[in-house]
Amino acid sequence: MVYSVRMRAAQGGPHEKGGRHISGAEKIVPFEQVAQTIQQMLHRAKSHALGEPDFININVERLELQYIKYITALPLQTAKTKDHEHALWCARQLLSASGVQPAAIERALELLARGPAPGGQNMRGAVIMDAASGRRLEPDPWRGVRVSRMDYTPRAAAELSRLLESMGLEHFRVREALALATKVIYAGTLAEICCSDDPHYTTGYVSSQRFGYVRIPHLKHASFKGGRVFFIRSQEINLEEYISRLQEEPVLIDQIRISNG
8 A cells, every 4th residue: 555645834824824835745655654754744844945834734645556657757858048038038949849829938937927826926736827828727826736646666766866866966856846747747738837936946947748847947036936837728628637637646657767968
């Protein structure tokens, strides 16, 4: 048996009552690793650069093995961007070549720069956006859609760590972002753009069915603003089923593909 262990932490109260998102984490582990995983997540929540939370929620859920999907990680590469403007240009080019229209690209960049929730606040989850018009489709503009229940198999995690170390990228941010981006694209997303809300981490990424996972240094300024936008072709996808796959379907990445071209 394996268990999904999920943590989210906020400052100023729960996310549902307007608390500011501080930290989150996802793992799928056997029962004998649950207690250790909870301790690691508590430490991470309490020591985050965004501040000390006063709300921490940890959820433990048993998963049925027959319902877990095994998928291959998106290929990873890093764009060689020299500054913020160059990074924005790179993101626009990748999204456009992936099938996202200019109106949607500019709308997404605007939301990430000012905060996607009402009043320019950050969201706990992601924006879902029509790739043609830029129209927002997520049911709740305060919460967005949070992707859950994804991780690596132990063999794939070890292989990824070795490869990332050889590239100078061995950090939990890269591992977790690649896992999330892989599940997002696997669920039927055309492309994604993401920037962390951590002011000390200005590397973002664009992922897509065409290019895989592309890290983009300098994608944001040093600010507390950030978030993620999932672009879909709304006429070709059932929104309710799509959100269910993102939130509910458990996936384990069992194969790694790395390309630093």
